[in-house]
Amino acid sequence: MDGHDTEIGSRLRRLREARGISLSALARSAGIGKATLSGLELGTRNPTLETLYAVAGALGVPLTTLVLEPGAPPAEAVHVPGAAVTATLLEVFEEPTATFELLRMRVRPGVVQHSPAHAPGVTEHVTVYAGVLRAGPADAPQLAAAGEHMSWPADVPHVYCAVGPDEALATLLIRSPRQS
Amino acid sequence: MDGHDTEIGSRLRRLREARGISLSALARSAGIGKATLSGLELGTRNPTLETLYAVAGALGVPLTTLVLEPGAPPAEAVHVPGAAVTATLLEVFEEPTATFELLRMRVRPGVVQHSPAHAPGVTEHVTVYAGVLRAGPADAPQLAAAGEHMSWPADVPHVYCAVGPDEALATLLIRSPRQS
DNA sequence: CTCGATCGTTCCGTTTACGGAACGAACCAT
DNA sequence: ATGGTTCGTTCCGTAAACGGAACGATCGAG
Structure with missing residues (x-):
């Protein structure tokens, strides 16, 4: 405890x-x-x-x-693989205790994009700005429409899935605590 | 309670x-x-x-x-004086060397919103996701449409202005180095 | 109907998180 | 030096969160 x-x-x-x-x-x-x-x-x-x-x-x-549980993890390179999601890296902030990566993300509809667990302590913060996005831990994804925001710890397998006919657009901020 | x-x-x-x-x-x-x-x-x-x-x-x-309180209390809206911009604080990250504030920003069209200079070292990072936004240092604003990204040092007076008939929506990430 | 199993709630003794007060350390002004 | 202030920690009695057990209600099987 x-x-x-x-x-x-x-x-x-x-x-x-x-x-x-x-x-x-x-x-x-x-x-x-x-x-x-x-x-x-x-x-x-x-x-x-x-x-x-x-x-x-x-x-x-x-x-x-x-x-939020951060922990002390190895900051592994984050890349979003697969065909359902494409992401563009906009900014990287290197801080002594954490790395922030700001991406713009495009999720095609009808396909569930799986992402493996990241290091402990990594958190993802998504702001949806077009379409409807279901994302989060694979066993408990959250739902957000345009203008809404959601976050989750990314140290478990998580998913991205655009809901509805249109692709979803969002900004993704990934915070990775640095190993101490 | x-x-x-x-x-x-x-x-x-x-x-x-x-x-x-x-x-x-x-x-x-x-x-x-x-x-x-x-x-x-x-x-x-x-x-x-x-x-x-x-x-x-x-x-x-x-x-x-x-x-998390998802539906009921949806984060307090921060009204920047001048009425052309409203912003909602989504996340705050406190690092030893800097504070990151992630906001969702709504800019009404036709009015120029002035913002005074922040502390030295503060930078602002905007991702536009609806409308067209002209923002940046008052003497050299940048222009971005939906899906585009821009940044500037915020230690000089800067402006926000939605271009065109519609209001502009964007995420605003403010990085403030810690004063020491 | 009767029995057995499991449901969610309530009772109760134990454990512990709570705030007020007392404590030593550090600091500044006199 | 010394009195006064504020710092963060520790002590301690009280309030309450904890788990185990007992409770009535509900359901399905025989």
Whole structure:
């Protein structure tokens, strides 16, 4: 159980220190005890959902920012193979802790594109801007129409499938934590 | 607190019943008590992060599927003063050296939206997916139609302007190096 | 109808996450 | 040096989340 907690703890501490606010101040503005927040950052507690919402709210970030599981993985080259998907690499951002790749993706309809699991901690963030796209973990894909957004951990096999007669267009942002 | 819990409860129950497995069976495969799972689905408990991981793992879904608020609170819209642009914050990535903010942006036509200079080192990356958008430094804006991409340093005043009769839609990725 | 099995809920003792208070360390001004 | 402030951690009593067991309800088989 501690694997996840320490993950959250270190991320939370980075988020807090990035804003330059003290543990005491964040605890106060979140309406929780300093002891709770300290234990959370140190990974010695197993926080309640209510606590997580309070902290995320005080930081002004979506709860998923705290909860996403990154891990420390090998950043393998990401390429989208197969005939149903073509992708164009727009930008690459190399950060000390992670690599971001921004792609524009085109998914032809009627075919399910399978993608193998990436390294642990890799997350994919898709914004659909034309058509309807079903994508995500192979066993639990999500559905999004134009203008909608979805994310998932990419360390399990995942799929892309355009729903309906037209091809789907989307931007794909891949975040790959760097091995530490 | 109950607002979120009942959210999760009903979603969890739908996920479970969609798989046709009983509460008892899911509790067993997740390694938690039936009472815990029942209370979670009924929204009468405030689950621990450990419990959430166990349930999400047993269902084979990412934790964000349980925790994300998909339909109801669809991210707060950030209204940039000037009324020509509205933006919705989709994701925030906090890295030690930089912060990434991913937004979906809607630009109404016929009005030029001015944005003041950001901190040095900030860059903006726009992918247009509907309409035609002229954007970039105020003295040298770039032009992009649907499907095209452009970037610029945002440490000078810059503008957004939808060209043509229709509003422009785009994703905006802002990279802000951390001040030190 | 009766039995057995399984459903989801409730009861209850144990475990533990919670916030308030106390703590030592670091810092600044006097 | 010294008093005052704020930092993050630890201590501790209370509130509540936990799992096991018991419960009534429901269903299918004999």
